[in-house]
Structures are given as structure tokens and as C-alpha cells.
Amino acid sequence: MRGSFRLGNVFGIEIDINYTWLIVFVLVTWSLAAGFFPQEFPGWPISTYWLVGVIASLLLFASVLLHELAHSLVAQREGLPITNITLFIFGGVSNIQREPTNPKDEFRMAFVGPLSxxxxxxxxxxxxxxxxxxxVQLQxxxxxxxIINLMLAAFNLIPAFPLDGGRVFRSIVWWATHSLTRATRIASAVGQGFGYLIIFxxxxxxxxxNFLGGVWLVLIGWFLTYAAESSYRQLVVQETLRGIPVRDMMAQDVPTVTPNVTVRELVDRYILPRNIRALPVVHDSQLVGMVTLSDVQHVSQEEWDTTDVGRIMTPRERLHALAPQDDAVQALxxxxxxxxxQLPVVSDGKVVGLVTRGHIIRLLQVRQDLGARR
Ligand SMILES: [Zn+2]
Structure with a gap:
């Protein structure tokens, strides 16, 4: 997610905080210090209300984090790669790279959240x-x-995809119909319905x-509607792209550069005349890295003559290259x-092509225009 900073690392899972979380943090602290605590526990000094408000907000934050960690750890155990957990304005989200492959895995992964x-x-x-x-402050x-954790559990059990309850619901439909696409279509329609209901x-x-409460619910409903719709669209995209090898969409005869070329030569001879943003770096006809326009932007112009491509490129070890038979979903x-x-396509260590997001989007447009969904 854009605009996030890293908090730390738990069980190899990166924990990020999006700046929008700070808005919620301030709002929650304020509503506790000026609303909930004075109402339920009158007679404290104002500074105590704020201090206890901050502590309670931080512990709410820890609760949401534990909820997300539960999802991520189960997903990890089921072999699904997790890149990170992000806390943002509407709570937390575990960034799981792939959809579960069977309904039971999805059921466990979703249900463990509200359970925790x-x-x-x-x-x-x-x-x-x-x-x-x-x-009394501890009390x-x-x-x-x-209250807040039980409310979180209740909210997440609403069968509105992609909330946890909606995922549980989808896994049951999936299990009954044996079709992930159909289950997602149904669950996402129900999710959108709930989204509109919450907006209403x-x-x-x-x-x-109740102005603040109203605005908050409208935002959550809108977000839910949007998330339900886009998860379904994402699945359709994946279904369309699955099984189409990258060799059918990649650019061939891509220009390459050697690691000993200076950055100035790279700009003057390759990037500017050919209007390209990324080049595979090749030595003895083997791929050794990838250099992009943003690598160049990190070098100040005075150093262009003295810095060579080998120093600024992403080296092969940190570069995921594709094989010609990998499919478009793997590429994305x-x-x-x-x-x-963009990523280089490599066969026997030699660069045979280059695939960009643009190539995949164009392919997707053609397929969808033809109505040739697989
Ligand atoms: Zn959850």
C-alpha cells in the first residue's frame, strides 16, 4: 500500500502502518478521552482521560494486529506466501499473494480472524x-x-465478502458448488448488498x-462495496490470464546492455533514442541484471560518466526472471x-524477451473484447 512505513517484523511477516491509520488513531483516542471514558467513569482529571485514551487506542491497535497475524500464520501454514500486514484507516489487511487452493484452507484462514x-x-x-x-483506569x-474485540469479531462475521464472514460464506459455497468463480460471484454480490445496506x-x-457515526458508516459501506466488486474483477482477470504463456505476449529482440557501460552512455545511446524504461544487462550472453530508469534517477548527473551500469542495476540474484512457459498470472x-x-524472460540463462504490465493489460483487453474468457 502506498504511503506506509515499516513497524517491524514478526515470524518473517513485515508489519506496515499506512499513514491513514494515524487518522483512526487520533479519532479513536479522541472519542475515548472525550466520550466513552468520561461517560462511563466520571471524575478523572482531563490528562488522565487522554493518557488512558492513548493506551487503550494502542491496545486496540495491538488487538487488530493479533487478528491479522492469526490470518497470516494460518495462511503461511497452508503454504500461501504472505508479504506483509498493513494497518490502515479501516483496520488491518494481510497481503496474501495467492488465493487458497481449496475451500477448507479458505475456511480456516478466514475463520481464525474473528475467532482470535x-x-x-x-x-x-x-x-x-x-x-x-x-x-479504576485498568478497569x-x-x-x-x-467490548471492542467482541464488536470486531461480530463485524467481521457479517457474511459480506471480502470481510472474514464473507470469506467463510464463500468457502462454504465453493465447497458446495466446486466452483471458486461461482462462489466468488455470489459472495461478492452479497458483499455489495451489505455494503449498500451499511451506506443506507x-x-x-x-x-x-449522528454526523460522525453516519459518515463513518457511509465510508465503510462504500469501501466494502468497492472491495467486493474489485475482488471479483480480480478473479475474472486471473481466470482470463491463467495458462497463457509469457512467450505469447513478450517483446522479442529486446535491446540489452553490458555492465561496463557508463550511465551516460546508457542514457544517450539506449534510453533516450529508443524511448525505453528498462533494459536487461547481459554479460557473455548471460543475464546478469536489470537496469531501469528509476535506477538512473538515483545517480546524480555529475556521476553519470564515472558510474557504470553494473553498479546501479538490480543483480540477477535479486531478480525474478520468467521462463517462456510461465503464465501471465505468475508474471503478474x-x-x-x-x-x-517489467521482467526479463530467460531460457538457458539467455534473455529471449521482456514482459511488461502493459503487455499483459493489452492481452487482457483483447481477450475480454473478444469475450474469450476461459
Ligand atoms: Zn480478519
Missing amino acids: SIFIGVFTWVLLVIFGSVN AVLLYLT VGLLLLFTG EAMGEQDVN
Whole structure:
């Protein structure tokens, strides 16, 4: 997700925080310090309300993180690669690179999220019962965590795809119909329905005086509708692209460059005259790396004559090259994992072509215009 910073690494999973999360953090802290706590626990100094508000917000953040970690760890155990967990304005999202291959895996992966929220809620409730009388601030934080985690579980169990409950629902339809496409179409339609319903309730709240709550629900409903629709579209794209080898769409006879060429030569002889953004780097007719326009942009112009391509390229070891028989879905996944727009196609160590996102999009447009969905 754009505009994120890295918080750390747990079990090899990167934890990112999107800047939009900070908005929620401020809103939650404010609503606790100026609303929930003063109402439920009157008589504290204002600074105490804010301090306890910040602590409770941070613990809510930890709860959401645990919920996402549960998803990610189950996915990892099922062999699905996880790149990261991002916390953003609407909560958390686990970035799982592939869809599960069977309904049981999907069921487990989805259900463990709400289950972990219920578990945390019950756990903090037990702490509340045992330690609640020790300190009133502790009691307030534990009460809030119990309520919010049980609410999180309830919200996530709504059968609105792509919420967890919607994924559980999809896995059951998938299991019954043996078709992921059909199950996704049904689940995404139900998800969109719930999205519109939430928008409608939000508008009702908005016009009956609860402005903030109303706006919030409208935003969540809109996001849900959008997510449901785009997950289905994504699946259709994958179905269309699956099995089409990259050799059918790649550019052939791509210009290559050697690692000892200077950056100035690279710009003057390759990039500018041919108007290209990326070149495979080749030595003794073997692929040794890839150099792109953004690599060049990282070098100041004064150093163009003294820096050679070998120093600024992405070396072969860190480069995912494709084989001619790899399909377009694999190509898109590899580009996504590396956050690049093109990849070299290699056979016996030799560059035989180059595939860009543009090639895949063009292929997709042609197929969809022809109605030739597979
Ligand atoms: Zn979840």
C-alpha cells in the first residue's frame, strides 16, 4: 500500500502502518478521552482521560494486529506466501499473494480472524473480572478492550465478502458448488448488498443527527462495496490470464546492455533514442541484471560518466526472471512481489524477451473484447 512505513517484523511477516491509520488513531483516542471514558467513569482529571485514551487506542491497535497475524500464520501454514500486514484507516489487511487452493484452507484462514478477536475479548473480560477492582483506569481499559474485540469479531462475521464472514460464506459455497468463480460471484454480490445496506444505515444516521457515526458508516459501506466488486474483477482477470504463456505476449529482440557501460552512455545511446524504461544487462550472453530508469534517477548527473551500469542495476540474484512457459498470472504475481513493471524472460540463462504490465493489460483487453474468457 502506498504511503506506509515499516513497524517491524514478526515470524518473517513485515508489519506496515499506512499513514491513514494515524487518522483512526487520533479519532479513536479522541472519542475515548472525550466520550466513552468520561461517560462511563466520571471524575478523572482531563490528562488522565487522554493518557488512558492513548493506551487503550494502542491496545486496540495491538488487538487488530493479533487478528491479522492469526490470518497470516494460518495462511503461511497452508503454504500461501504472505508479504506483509498493513494497518490502515479501516483496520488491518494481510497481503496474501495467492488465493487458497481449496475451500477448507479458505475456511480456516478466514475463520481464525474473528475467532482470535473473540479469544482476546474473552481474555480481557477474564482479566477485568479478576483485576478490575484493583485500579479504576485498568478497569476502564479492560472494559473497552472486551467490548471492542467482541464488536470486531461480530463485524467481521457479517457474511459480506471480502470481510472474514464473507470469506467463510464463500468457502462454504465453493465447497458446495466446486466452483471458486461461482462462489466468488455470489459472495461478492452479497458483499455489495451489505455494503449498500451499511451506506443506507449511515445516511439515516447522518440525517438524524449522528454526523460522525453516519459518515463513518457511509465510508465503510462504500469501501466494502468497492472491495467486493474489485475482488471479483480480480478473479475474472486471473481466470482470463491463467495458462497463457509469457512467450505469447513478450517483446522479442529486446535491446540489452553490458555492465561496463557508463550511465551516460546508457542514457544517450539506449534510453533516450529508443524511448525505453528498462533494459536487461547481459554479460557473455548471460543475464546478469536489470537496469531501469528509476535506477538512473538515483545517480546524480555529475556521476553519470564515472558510474557504470553494473553498479546501479538490480543483480540477477535479486531478480525474478520468467521462463517462456510461465503464465501471465505468475508474471503478474512476480511483478507484484518485486514491485516492478517489467521482467526479463530467460531460457538457458539467455534473455529471449521482456514482459511488461502493459503487455499483459493489452492481452487482457483483447481477450475480454473478444469475450474469450476461459
Ligand atoms: Zn480478519
